[in-house]
Amino acid sequence: MLSNLGNLLLFLNTFLGITIIYYSFENLKSSKSSLSSKIYKYSLIQSTSIIICFFTLVGAFIISDFSLVSVYQNSHSLKPIFYKISGTWGNHEGSLLLWVIILTIFSFLFLIFNKSHPKKFRLYTLIFQNFLILGFLFFILFNSNPFENLTPIPLEGLGLNPILQDPALAIHPPLLYIGFVGSSIYFSAAMASLVTNYSESSFASSIKNWVLISWSFQTLGILVGSIWAYYELGWGGFWFWDPVENASLLPWFSMTALVHSLIVLEKRNILYFWVIILCLLTFILSVMGTFLVRSGILNSVHTFASDPSRGVYILIFLSFMIFGSLFILFRKYENKKYFINPNSKETFVLVNNWFMMFYLVTVMLGIFYPIFLDALTNNKISVGPPFYNTVIFPLVIIFLFFMTIGPQAKWIKNRFENIKILIFILLAAILINFTIFYIFKRYSILSNLLVISSLFLIISSLIDFTQSLKKSKTDLARIISHLSFGLLVLFIGLNHHFAIEKDFNIKLGETKNFKNYQIKFQELELKDYSNYKAVIGKLKINDLKKNQEKILTPEIRIYNNPQTLTYEAAIKSNLIEDYYLTMSNIDRSEYYNIKFQKKPFMMWIWISVTMISFGGFLRLFKNAKNY
């Protein structure tokens, strides 16, 4: 029943998509300046029906309707209700439906919120967006249909991979998708802008809020994924430079570049084609990321389900997007002459874009190079954290300096009046840095420079912040985001540099000493839960220097449906540091492998990223208020 309803709604949506495209073309011919009311009506029905379609699927997961293949493969009747619901988008088919929802809703919202812009531009945006919607609807209907039937109806489902049964992972996909599927709307708008010659600053104002929405959500989405990896995957890191993680970072870099260069386009009416390229690039990278993740050509810790036939479809879709947009771009491209003063705000925004493109290319190369080498020469190599850290971090230092000076500059022509203050801030940053390293007694040039440059940004942002409280016209959003980025780099640097790690094997009852720590393996307990059994260890950690005791209880869980073994880290966190401990059994032995880590300022890394994203939301609210 639900399957029929779902399929019906999918077909209805396909039909509506085609209808909207048809009426839009019809409407283009008419001489009226306003849009036909039919288009609004159909768009509204389109959004409503896709939402109903999605809730049909959610319903099927809640009542465990195993006549649906996707429910059978990813759910189980004994699963907690929360994870039944989140399981809807925790799998390939359901997540594609989420894709289409976001495409459709953004399409509708863009239509109704941009009434001040010309009809032609709005209609073309709608047309392009509906082509994207249709592309994904076809993908769902012909390849990955969540409403596909299964006969005979199985009595029980296979269950969801237990490491995916997690609150963070329940909200991770929606956040991330609002980010990179949301970027579709300015892909369509950019195409429409090229086709209708609707250019320059008014185009910028039509998309700036959409860029901010997707950027802020993308930032949050990446953060939540990272938090999940931190406590679920048990390695104690938050970013592994894994190809799948990197794939989500690519659109973020181009979005960040876009957020900045849009300001230039809006204020100064220059860089139009560069902005268009970034708009197109962001969504192309999003789809490319989806291709890489879903096709299974990457070897990653995050690969949970993949299938080459999906890959072929997304690749065809991607090719259409790439070559279609290139075709239109090249047809319309004009080599405009820009005059930019080397010492001006414009230059600093360009510098931001310059670095973003460098990060983008580096990360992209890290993903592509092994794939290319394997496809063309059959050599398999790995590119991991050392590559990214070595290539990227030295340049982050320079980047942070530009990030501090840039916002101080004025449009068109700038003169630095506050060089003295900047030098003073720099000296203070250096001093604080050495104090930190003097207390901890460790030394590394790179860490020092990172800390100095981030402190430089932080202090100068803080000064900006206090001054902004006195002024009426301020850019609080920018200050907060920049300040938080400085904090992020600072805390990552400190976290990396001052972390303590110890990996050892231990038997029940034994005690292990290292540095000023003593770890005692006190107890081992077996517990039965409704959908898993757990082996729970109890370890006492004694900080002999501070005379502090902490009890950590890591678990090894044996899930029933599907049969899986997971290792649950025990984490004690506060604002200053995290104690992180994982326990795993060693085959054919009574020893357990313990990985103990003390990681300073973990919490601050999460807080910093949240604040970066908050800056984006703040700017958005301000824009909405002025609107």
Place this chain on the structure above:
Amino acid sequence: MQKTIKLIIVGIFILIVGVFYLSLNKNSNYDTRNLVGKKLSEIHIESFYEDKYLTNDILKKNNFLLINFWASWCSPCRTEHPILMKLNREKNLSIIGVNFKDKKSNANLFLKNLGNPYDFLAKDELGKHSINFGIYGIPESILINNDLLILKKFVGPLSTADYKEIKSIIIKK
């Protein structure tokens, strides 16, 4: 000038899409089967029975040597055992079995029940020796000639096809 740049950009994208297409049909999982044609530096591994080391000397007996890593706790090892028993009858080939992270009593029982196909028997209690042979999971077998040159690697249990391949290699010379 502008035209060349456009062509280059289109070319790059065609390359990317093409490579993506090629990779779709490739296995993204890694194994070491292709690492042949290199030489092992030496054979130096503890004997299973006595307190001594097996060395390059064991190569003198035959032209080819099959190094097989196994354990009594590994169930695929049971599957491949009959193949090893069959290979044992080949003339031009010696087989060395390396007992991996195992208990001596269990290993003896295993051989008693299923037969002992090995001309030499060694042990690797901590698994450290396995790294010198580039082993990353058992069962795994390496075929070398008496120059210590790696001719073939078999990851996972030996199959009948593998048996035929080994036979064709050792008969050729």
Place this chain on the structure above:
Amino acid sequence: MKFKLLTLLIVFFLFEVHASSSNVEQNQIFKNIRCLVCQGQSIADSNSDFAQTIKLVIKDKIKEGKTEKEIYNFLIEKYGQWIVYKPPMNGSNFLFWLFPYLIFIAGGVVIIMFFKKKENN
């Protein structure tokens, strides 16, 4: 005056904070070695049989006084380049390491080109 004081303090710290350690960092090596039987994890993060074994061997090699590079080369010899997360800088990989910087320089040149136009006009 304030500047001088700050600078003096910094110079003082520069001399004080100097105890850099040169011994081979075991954990760092573990993090750079890929666990072949896992999906995209390093041996530091994995507890598979393979990871356990290879950790033992690396500890031995460190005790023998082998350098980080020698250990990597040893493992590449045995398992192929796949095993290290840091591709060695040789042959075609050299271009791979260089490429990001070439792009960086190219980007800088493009920005400077914007300035030049102004002088011509």
